[in-house]
Amino acid sequence: MTEVATARRSRITPEREAELYGAVLDLLREVGYDALTMDAVAARTKSSKATLYRQWGSKAELVVRALRHMKPGASGIAAIDTGSLRGDFHALVLRDDDCTMEQNSALMRALGMAIQDNPDLLRAFRELLIEPEMAEFRKVLQRAVDRGEIRVDNPALDYVLHMLIGAFAARSIIDELPPTQAFLGSYIDAVVLPALGVPIPSTP
């Protein structure tokens, strides 16, 4: 399957692939997953539906590949290594500017409903995005445990992604504001690090 998919995708240039993925994500934000049709992607990108199906096989695969392309995540997170957990978390927040975060927040809302109705989309989403991100976070947290910053039996270790993704998702509904670097930085100091037992300098 992976080999087939690679063979399929190798027929278009990386530039064209990036352009197609960008159009897919724009459509996803604009109309949501259900209303995003291969027809609409073909029209927006001036390609044929047959080409899209030949390259990606299904709408779910096309959408998740587009998300993964936008968010290489897996390789990036653990590469951040500032020497302290607080430094790592704040560096992570600074990777995406506020505009990108607002777009990601819209994408997450667009996918929330679709994921529960489309098991193939949920599976692809977890395999290609959530699980690699969790694996990277575990490395960052393990380094903090090894440095003695977090106790290895701290129960909040199991909930780091829930805290971060949750605050990201809840921000717009609670405050009518998109998540920003300033919001997430403040949330990390007020909630995530205290829950993990990591002290915050009194004048940050």
Next chain:
Amino acid sequence: MTEVATARRSRITPEREAELYGAVLDLLREVGYDALTMDAVAARTKSSKATLYRQWGSKAELVVRALRHMKPGASGIAAIDTGSLRGDFHALVLRDDDCTMEQNSALMRALGMAIQDNPDLLRAFRELLIEPEMAEFRKVLQRAVDRGEIRVDNPALDYVLHMLIGAFAARSIIDELPPTQAFLGSYIDAVVLPALGVPIPSTP
């Protein structure tokens, strides 16, 4: 507007109103907000579209009234007063059984996308649900501050709803499991109370 709405609604019995709201929420979970039409509500509830518009004026008002009917929230939260913040939070989690929480989680996903595209829905949602709930939470937290359980300047006080709603929303996407009483109880002890500086008994 409120008087008009009351006059409108008074024409049907409370039982019929509850039945209609139940059907609206079922449809919302099944098809999402965009695909939920007054036609579909009329068909499901064997009522006329004219009646629905006369009673509720708009789809956004009907949906938010249905949500509010299901979740009286505002009057319930601060009435919980166990004498400790941990007791209050755990009692709050036990108010909804796991089946109800799974349904609420599906409703939240169904609304996530719609809220960003429908300003009238977002406004009604915030006025009728989020703001009353925040006001109630502030009372629960103020009691904990008055008892000396939380320092009045603890920055996590601003993020209690983000922590709770966030974990609720992130659970299904991260773990492919619905939020449950056990999950939220564990999250409260591992994250929410430590962030607020409230000690957890070592054998809960």
